[in-house]
Amino acid sequence: MAARHQVTCITPDGADADQRIDAIGGATGAANGGPWKLPIDQAIAGIENGTYQFWTYGGGKAVDVVVAKRPNGRKYLKTTADGVEPNNLLSLLTCN
Numbered sequence: 090m091a092a093r094h095q096v097t098c099i100t101p102d103g104a105d106a107d108q109r110i111d112a113i114g115g116a117t118g119a120a121n122g123g124p125w126k127l128p129i130d131q132a133i134a135g136i137e138n139g140t141y142q143f144w145t146y147g148g149g150k151a152v153d154v155v156v157a158k159r160p161n162g163r164k165y166l167k168t169t170a171d172g173v174e175p176n177n178l179l180s181l182l183t184c185n
Contacts (some may be wrong), residue, residue: 091140093142093143094144095156096181098184099112100184110178111128112126113126113129114127129165132166133165136154136166152168
């Protein structure tokens with residue numbers, strides 16, 4: 090069963106041209122129960138192989154974080170559609 094974690098912060102894009110988030114993180118839920126942070130490629134791989142499930146709040150309710158693919162084939166994370174703009178992940182605080 091996949092470990093389910095709340096995403097409460099992101100590391101904004103570095104220098105890549107498609108402005109993909111560099112990492113996601115949360116306040117609790119890691120193996121030791123403390124703060125955690127995962128590089129975006131590790132988070133994507135974890136979702137795809139069933140190791141992780143991530144969620145955050147959007148529009149006052151829990152929404153799942155899913156893997157999406159750009160037309161150029163590059164994968165990124167987004168939340169399921171909930172009618173909230175801007176994107177739920179991009180509106181989170183920056184991870185320390």
